[in-house]
Amino acid sequence: MLPRLALTATNVMAPATNPQTGTIPTGTVVYNTNTNNVITGGINYSVTPGMYVWITNRWIPQFDRKQSMLYKSNLDLRPVSSGGYVNISGLANKSFNPTYTGTYRLSISVNYGGGNAKAPNPGPNPDQSDGNLNIAKASGKFRLNFGGTNYDIPVHAYSTSYTAGTGTNYFAIWQEYYTTNYITLTANSPVNFSLTFDQDDLTEFYDNGNTTVYSDQFDGRGRISFDLPCTVELTFVGD
Secondary structure: OEEEEOOOOOOOOOOOOOOOOOOOOOOOOEEEEEEEOEEEEEEEEOHHHHEEEEEOOOOOOOOOOOOOOEEEOOOOOOOOOOOOOOOOOOOEEEEEEOOOOOOEEEEEEEEEEEEOOOOOOOOOOOOOOOOOOOEEEEEEEEEEEEEEEEEEEEEEEEEEEEOOOOOOEEOOOOEEEEEEEEEOOOOOOOEEEEEEEEEOOOOEEEEOOOOOOOHHHHHHOOOOOOOOOOOOEEEEEEE
16 A cells, blocks of 8 residues: 655655655555645645555656536526526526636637517518518627626527518528636635626517517527527646
8 A cells, every 4th residue: 555645746756755854765655645735936836535556856746637517508598688687597506616727728619599579570570681582680689697707699590581482581590609718716715606698689580689579489588508508618637
């Protein structure tokens, strides 16, 4: 069985000792029982539980440091244009607890589609398209607040509407968007996060992108996670 010691940093030999005085021999192996976060001069000397070997003047971990967490939203969410930023169900008020001190990859994947576009030229209303086809753009902005820092992702998608009886209407044609950031986290220091969405005022959609009008056929609300969840993934990549 390996000696069990509570190391304080990878550049500190203690509490290991050489009974014949001086530095312990290169190749000395111990099992560290302690977690301690130490960053000095931009260099990470932190330790976490596991096996370490002493090489010249430093403890070198002998184990793979892996941590990855994937968080998913619920499906088929219906944002409106009048609500400002609203929580994405399944990705609101979450918490991530880093196992290690160092750099993590923060990957965000979102998707968004438009609702039902207004029929073209149904009357004198100037905010609707003339002709037989309305190609309407829906848009908005996702915002991930991670530990107090905002990461914004503008999105858009298109829906189509034909004059009654002249063609097929299309909606929920979602587009997927990604962003990746690298952040520094501290072991055993949980970080709270929430994903929200703010839909723009959609004048070319029924009820300007708000609640259902008449029936599902005239529902102008947007579509989030129609059949694919939005995700937030954190992966440890190193010191």
